[in-house]
Amino acid sequence: MSGELTERVERVRLAQVSSRLSVEERRAHLIEAAIGLAEKKGVAGVTTRDVAQAAGVSLGVVHYCFENKDALMTELVKALSMELRDSVDANESVWQEAGSGNTALRDLLRAGLELMWLNIEATPQRQLLTYETTTYALREGEQTPAKLAIAREQYNFNDSTVADILDHARDATGSTWRVPVSQLSRFTLSVIDGIVLRWLVDNDSESVRTQLDLLAQALAGHAD
Structure with a gap:
C-alpha cells in the first residue's frame, strides 16, 4: 500500500x-x-x-x-501539566506509608519528585514542548494578550499542582510548613524548571537525581 x-x-x-x-x-x-x-x-x-x-x-x-488556536494551546498546556500531576498520584502507597517527622517528610518529597522525574525522563519531547509553549506565549503576548494568558495559565496550574503535593506531604507526615505553601510551590517549580531544561541540554540523569535530593532536603528544611 x-x-x-x-x-x-x-x-x-x-x-x-x-x-x-x-x-x-x-x-x-x-x-x-x-x-x-x-x-x-x-x-x-x-x-x-x-x-x-x-x-x-x-x-x-x-x-x-475550541474558539481559536489560543484556546486549544491553553488546553494543551493543561494536558501536559496534568500528566505530571497524574504521575505523582500514580503510586498511592508512597503517601500511605510515609511515617512522621522531618526525615519522613524529606523522604516523601523525594519519592514524589522521583515519580515526577520518571515521567519527565520518559517524555523528553513533551518537556521541550512545555518550554516552547511558554516562549511562544511570551513572544506573541506583546501583540496578543490572550497568548500571554497561555503562559500564565500554565504556571498557575503548575503552581497549584506543586502546592497540592506539598500539602499532601505535610498532612501525610504530620508536619507544618514555616513558609507559605504558595511561596514554596513557586520556588519548587522554578528549581524543577531549571533542572529539566539543563537535562534536556546535557541528558545527565544521574546529576538530576542529585539535584532532586538537594531540593527535597531544602524543602524539608522549611518544615517543623
Whole structure:
C-alpha cells in the first residue's frame, strides 16, 4: 500500500473514531493531535487546520470544540501539566506509608519528585514542548494578550499542582510548613524548571537525581 493511500485510510479511520466521541472525548482527541504536531514542528508552526487534518476531522469540528488556536494551546498546556500531576498520584502507597517527622517528610518529597522525574525522563519531547509553549506565549503576548494568558495559565496550574503535593506531604507526615505553601510551590517549580531544561541540554540523569535530593532536603528544611 502506498504512503499516500495509507495516510488516506488512517484519516478515514480517525474520522470514524471521532464521530463516535462525546464532546469531551473529542476535545481530548484534538488536544492529543495538537501535542503530537507541536512536538514535531513547534507550537508556532501548528495551525487549527493542521490539527483537524491530524485528527481526521473537519476544521469546523476543531472550532466547535475550541474558539481559536489560543484556546486549544491553553488546553494543551493543561494536558501536559496534568500528566505530571497524574504521575505523582500514580503510586498511592508512597503517601500511605510515609511515617512522621522531618526525615519522613524529606523522604516523601523525594519519592514524589522521583515519580515526577520518571515521567519527565520518559517524555523528553513533551518537556521541550512545555518550554516552547511558554516562549511562544511570551513572544506573541506583546501583540496578543490572550497568548500571554497561555503562559500564565500554565504556571498557575503548575503552581497549584506543586502546592497540592506539598500539602499532601505535610498532612501525610504530620508536619507544618514555616513558609507559605504558595511561596514554596513557586520556588519548587522554578528549581524543577531549571533542572529539566539543563537535562534536556546535557541528558545527565544521574546529576538530576542529585539535584532532586538537594531540593527535597531544602524543602524539608522549611518544615517543623
